[in-house]
Amino acid sequence: MFLKNSWYVAAWSRELGDTPLARTLLDQPVVMYRAGNGAVVALEDRCCHRHLPLSMGAVVGDDLQCGYHGLKFDASGVCVEVPGQSSVPPGAMVRSYPVVEKFHWVWIWMGDPDKADEALIPDWWWADHPDWASARPGPLYIKCNYRLIADNVMDVSHLNYVHKSSIGSLATHEFPVVTEREDGKIRMTRWIYDRPPPPMYRKAGNFAGNVDRWQIAEHIPPCFSTNEAGCAEIGHGHEDRETGGGMKIFALSAPTPETGRTTHYFFAFVRCFGLDDPELDQMFQVGMVDVFREDVAILEAQQAMMEFKPGANQIDINVDAAPIAARQMLDGMIAAEQAGRGNRGG
């Protein structure tokens, strides 16, 4: 059961051109392409005639032509031509999906098109701002439910175990975590005062001694998380964070369900320092993907075990507070949607 009235990341902008791209999203087969005018089109990837994926066909001008019998569909999904006959049968159309290109991603609306409001896309403005550098690795295909990924990114306690050989040093258990619920958002905050900076910060920030650090994860259902990691001179953490000072990194996380058990994991890293540092570029573009692959092994094993022993008991621990809050918020939204009580945007 997915939340349908929501934007989801469907692709990186760079993935789309005049060759159709097939991608299953929320159990729906979708085909995407750029029309002749450059606009992204997203259609149901199943010809309404004899079920061939339209992605096996060809883009012709602004239209998509089926590779079996040549039926042509326009950007709205309406069949506009059936070769060998003068008229198009009534009802010959496929579903079309609202799409928006923003922050270098293609966002798709999988629910009621009338509710597709661009303002509902998370405001990840750093991803498209000249004062911030971005790393945009390709999506990871993960054989797990997307919620396991949200659990993972809302919990920084696993760093010591899953990532002990890579970024485990970023973890700390000695400072408490605070979980807050806001309207449509979950926030997990940890402040670390007067401690040594991790090597990357030390080098980039020229810190001589200890620093103040913060780890702040925010989650907007159904699947959007930001992990902010920052540091500043001792005693200046809170102030700097407010005023945009200090050194900050955001990991932007947008896992899109392919099915209930597989996910297209889109993510990016943005930073406000060392914009032209190729070593940092390399670290975020390549090194952090290797770190995420450590999570992939965990997530897929978790999913496999949950499928092997469905409904098995589980106990909760303190660090689950934020992930549990995020799940509860999403459950409520899905229940409301199923009950026809509108959506986040309505």
Place this chain on the structure above:
Amino acid sequence: MFLKNSWYVAAWSRELGDTPLARTLLDQPVVMYRAGNGAVVALEDRCCHRHLPLSMGAVVGDDLQCGYHGLKFDASGVCVEVPGQSSVPPGAMVRSYPVVEKFHWVWIWMGDPDKADEALIPDWWWADHPDWASARPGPLYIKCNYRLIADNVMDVSHLNYVHKSSIGSLATHEFPVVTEREDGKIRMTRWIYDRPPPPMYRKAGNFAGNVDRWQIAEHIPPCFSTNEAGCAEIGHGHEDRETGGGMKIFALSAPTPETGRTTHYFFAFVRCFGLDDPELDQMFQVGMVDVFREDVAILEAQQAMMEFKPGANQIDINVDAAPIAARQMLDGMIAAEQAGRGNRGG
């Protein structure tokens, strides 16, 4: 739900010898071999003792011996020997299937053996006649329901799209198609008058200018189709076709269901011209198989999509008339068989 009281192609004659051949047909495991006298035997491929496929055993004289405990079965499926004991337990037998070798194929009857009448095999006499050359490529294994193949061969409109780089030039939308229902047969006919011949005909027939052409597909349920393509001097098409003149090719199509979602696709090409032309041999033996592989990609994607979205709506277009008529005729025959109202032959 298959039509059981019908012949199906089970193998090429050349595939059978004294080594057992295992092949699942209509969801039934079948083993075939040649007895000592050369006759083809087809038995249930499951020992009645402990379920081992008999195809893992050995042909001993006219019998087939199980590879586990050595039980021997004769051509009628009766167990005639159990090693280590003097008598055979009552009921020790496996099912045997009527078979006929004809047109270089082994035909098997999967239903009531009493209804197995050799006269019900389609009269594809060209496949075995000295005035006709035959190409007999090995069967293609296709992961789709056999009816999708029948749809495909009864529809020549897909040539422009699926085969646009190979035989797409044979297609034409400007001449109408006529669909006829006869007793036990569907015919789709298109006549093309005064048009240039495709290159193969031009060369083989020494045509200087335009020709008359015809494309005639005939379907006999459950799965037998012929695609006749011919051409003759302008104004002589109909006459030549009647009298056996002109140049004619038949594609013989016999897709045999393995299961409801997989098919052993047997097919052959026969022609009445250029009998000794090795270039034509090559074209039909190799080139046309490559053309069929273009269909395989379509058919398997179609099947996969129909499994992913079972029961999805579909709309029909004009060129579906013949395939739909063929499906309706088969549906009626299956319903009659299920209701015990006899079969095509009874």
Place this chain on the structure above:
Amino acid sequence: MFLKNSWYVAAWSRELGDTPLARTLLDQPVVMYRAGNGAVVALEDRCCHRHLPLSMGAVVGDDLQCGYHGLKFDASGVCVEVPGQSSVPPGAMVRSYPVVEKFHWVWIWMGDPDKADEALIPDWWWADHPDWASARPGPLYIKCNYRLIADNVMDVSHLNYVHKSSIGSLATHEFPVVTEREDGKIRMTRWIYDRPPPPMYRKAGNFAGNVDRWQIAEHIPPCFSTNEAGCAEIGHGHEDRETGGGMKIFALSAPTPETGRTTHYFFAFVRCFGLDDPELDQMFQVGMVDVFREDVAILEAQQAMMEFKPGANQIDINVDAAPIAARQMLDGMIAAEQAGRGNRGG
């Protein structure tokens, strides 16, 4: 439906060390390791927190630490530490299984721990006695139900067919088989008098002419079989067998169900002659595994056919007496266990 209150072989002793070993047994995910003191520990291979297989974690002292959030479990399965918090939530534990190391195998008790009595392990003392040489090949993973393996080892009539190119010469149909039921045991006995010894015996025993031979298979449910093959001077067979004379080989067979359709097949060969003969070592360590692989092909084909045609009829023959008796005894034990009427040991 498995018999739960029984020992099963879970691993070779040599397979276990300080790296966790994952193995599914009777449909249960199990992780095994050696604690710091060398004792084998077997736990449920699923963290009670978020379902990660504990086998992806690490052995820390006597405990096993989850690789996701660092929860530590002791040898009894109790969670003894949750990083980042001072107390362990109530109910935080995983199942632990009784284990015993014996005969170079790790035996696990999958049922009620209170009934786990070491005395119920089959007395295969030869496997650990200085007068006997042992070959201990790695387990074979077989895609079949474990009972098919028990059928196979309790039936020596298949040698002529499955193993005709290897040990088929050991078979003989001319001497009768006697099947006996004892309390908790099935025995199949065949005595062969005054016949030539198989080559291995002739050479190792320096026999000039014929010998007396015996083939005795014993089965203890749910899955323990011994195949004794012996030979002695003519007229001394029975006496030698009683007094421990003659030449004897035991094949010890302990197929442990992974699932209802897959099996970890543990087996060993012990002999009381040629203890230092490297040729015999090679024969049992390598050659006999190749012989068993001939069975694997049969067993997996049998299983596949039984899944393809579930519930198909089967007929029995004389050599099935012992396997059928073994199945009946096990069926009775499982029924009793399900009905709560105790177990073999109670």
